[in-house]
Amino acid sequence: MKIVLTWYGHSAFRLDVGDDVVLIDPFLTDNAYAPVSAEEVGADYILITHGHGDHVGDAVSIAQRTGALVISNFEICNWLQAQGVDRVHPQHIGGGYSHPFGYLKLTIAHHGSSLPDGSCGGNPAGLLLTTDDKKLYFAGDTGLFYSMCLIGEEGVDLAVLPIGDNFTMGPDDALRAVQLIEPQTVVPVHYDTFEVIQQDPYAWAERVKAETSTEAIVLHPGESYTV
């Protein structure tokens, strides 16, 4: 089954998996690159990697309008319920669950996870999604860690990695991450949205091409890629 991945800028994605629309880290309203508004975007599921405002984004209003099921760690799910989100599915690091769109496992990420109001958002996570015949890894916000090679051992078709530096891996460490994960394809994210994370994704893609056997795809906000 094909998966259509559409980038909404920063770390926000829409995945079309069969008939299911899955949003990831739906930071739209305060994201100058978002090609859609929180008022119009569709969702059956919303996945949130960690509690920071540029990842939780518009999850509350989108979930309330669409009735989407929100999947995140236990602490963030509790916080969302307190904000008036009815439908949540808590998971945690290392744990996977078979949702209708695929088997979703939360992976470690080295970062913070405080929520917009200062509440504790537990530990940050990455997302490892396994469908019928594809495996997608969204690293979330993280620094480089050696056990990314364990994720790579599962056979990753597509990896989404931050390259912005300052808050996450920068281009050098993201290149090392590609070498550890060895995905078929990599998509760089979490750059240019803020002043301190300006990067040249095309230069990075050239390095990936020169130094690894992975294909690097640079998306424009609103552009889609079929996995």
Ligand code: NI
């Ligand atoms: Ni963050």
Ligand code: MN
């Ligand atoms: Mn972030």
